[in-house]
Amino acid sequence: MTPDLQDTIANIPAPAPEALFRAHLDTLTKPLGALGRLEDLAAQLQTLGLTDLRKAAWVFAADHGIAAEGVSAYPAEVTRQMVLNFLSGGAAINVLSRLHNAPVHIVNAGVATALDSAPTLRNTPIRPGSRNMLHEPALSEAELNEALALGIECAAEASAKGFNLIAVGEMGIANTTAASALTAALTGRALYPVTGRGTGLDDAAHAHKIAVLEAVLAHHEPHLTTPEEILRRLGGLEVAAMTGFILGCASHRIALIIDGFISTAAAACAVALAPQVHSWLFAGHQSQEPGHRILLAHLNLTPILTLDMRLGEGTGAVLAMPILESALALYTQMATFTSAGVSAATAL
Ligand SMILES: Cc1cc2ncn([C@H]3O[C@H](COP(=O)(O)O)[C@@H](O)[C@H]3O)c2cc1C
Numbered sequence: 230m231t232p233d234l235q236d237t238i239a240n241i242p243a244p245a246p247e248a249l250f251r252a253h254l255d256t257l258t259k260p261l262g263a264l265g266r267l268e269d270l271a272a273q274l275q276t277l278g279l280t281d282l283r284k285a286a287w288v289f290a291a292d293h294g295i296a297a298e299g300v301s302a303y304p305a306e307v308t309r310q311m312v313l314n315f316l317s318g319g320a321a322i323n324v325l326s327r328l329h330n331a332p333v334h335i336v337n338a339g340v341a342t343a344l345d346s347a348p349t350l351r352n353t354p355i356r357p358g359s360r361n362m363l364h365e366p367a368l369s370e371a372e373l374n375e376a377l378a379l380g381i382e383c384a385a386e387a388s389a390k391g392f393n394l395i396a397v398g399e400m401g402i403a404n405t406t407a408a409s410a411l412t413a414a415l416t417g418r419a420l421y422p423v424t425g426r427g428t429g430l431d432d433a434a435h436a437h438k439i440a441v442l443e444a445v446l447a448h449h450e451p452h453l454t455t456p457e458e459i460l461r462r463l464g465g466l467e468v469a470a471m472t473g474f475i476l477g478c479a480s481h482r483i484a485l486i487i488d489g490f491i492s493t494a495a496a497a498c499a500v501a502l503a504p505q506v507h508s509w510l511f512a513g514h515q516s517q518e519p520g521h522r523i524l525l526a527h528l529n530l531t532p533i534l535t536l537d538m539r540l541g542e543g544t545g546a547v548l549a550m551p552i553l554e555s556a557l558a559l560y561t562q563m564a565t566f567t568s569a570g571v572s573a574a575t576a577l
């Protein structure tokens with residue numbers, strides 16, 4: 230672990246105890262517990278000191294060497310094409326980010342073909358896509374450290390801009406394959422239950438994706454002994470950058486809304502490296518990818534939304550923002566039984 234990463238992890242603050250905030254929720258003019266999960270979300274926001282929400286989305290993009298094995302329904306060049314779409318404002322994440330006032334920041338962590346610079350693009354590719362993990366680790370040690378450092382730098386930038394609630398998204402054709410490999414390695418589950426159809430594989434292509442993943446894990450298995458090795462061998466440039474970003478944000482008191490399968494795989498790596506980062510995480514939604522439900526359960530995170538989405542980009546995370554804002558508004562603005570002169574529960 231680099232000194233930078235060690236410092237970042239050491240600086241992740243502990244949340245405040247929850248009891249006082251739960252007690253306040255119980256004084257509000259509603260039956261005890263009647264706001265359900267909104268009460269959990271409100272209490273968590275309070276423990277993190279988030280009393281007003283300053284939102285943004287960060288989307289990390291990179292290509293994947295494993296795409297050469299035919300594991301995605303779409304060609305690898307879609308990664309770059311979608312980054313251009315993000316920059317011109319036409320992707321789903323752009324629409325939702327505009328609607329919910331969460332400006333999108335795009336990071337090129339390793340798209341294979343060069344991209345021109347643009348004001349909303351951090352254009353710092355580490356290498357032209359990850360290596361093909363069927364034959365070698367996805368990243369060298371130096372590349373892993375660079376990608377983690379890139380994420381930590383982006384977190385410092387987010388903090389300097391004053392954001393305190395950030396949706397974490399990604400773009401990288403074949404990255405559900407990386408997420409499945411990471412999920413199997415981190416949870417100990419078999420590949421079949423954690424491998425889905427990604428962008429829409431048919432039965433034969435899905436079976437091929439699982440066979441490729443079996444070979445990948447067989448190749449790396451003896452070396453998957455630490456979270457860093459798991460991330461380095463089975464991850465990717467945008468996954469490692471997201472891992473660094475999540476750790477960095479938490480160290481700056483920025484809460485994260487994680488998105489779908491890939492973003493959650495990065496969060497799982499972050500938690501494996503630094504369990505205390507967990508307090509800073511919200512799960513925006515549960516995607517259709519079967520491995521996502523398994524990974525969320527492994528992380529003990531309850532998704533805010535279930536909309537049967539399977540997109541990524543940070544879309545499910547941004548969609549959860551109005552729910553978090555609602556939870557906070559209820560917590561701060563509702564009258565109490567005393568202030569409103571409403572009778573409390575009858576003791577039966
Ligand atoms: C047009 C298009 C837009 C996307 N936006 C996100 N993804 C999503 O699909 C990819 C992962 O699926 P797989 O592992 O099957 O390639 C990622 O890039 C992810 O963000 C997209 C995919 C496509 C085709």
Ligand SMILES: O=C(O)c1cccnc1
Pocket residue numbers: 405427428488489490491492516517518521538539540541542
């Ligand atoms: O769960 C996701 O985020 C996801 C699923 C399929 C394809 N891309 C992303």
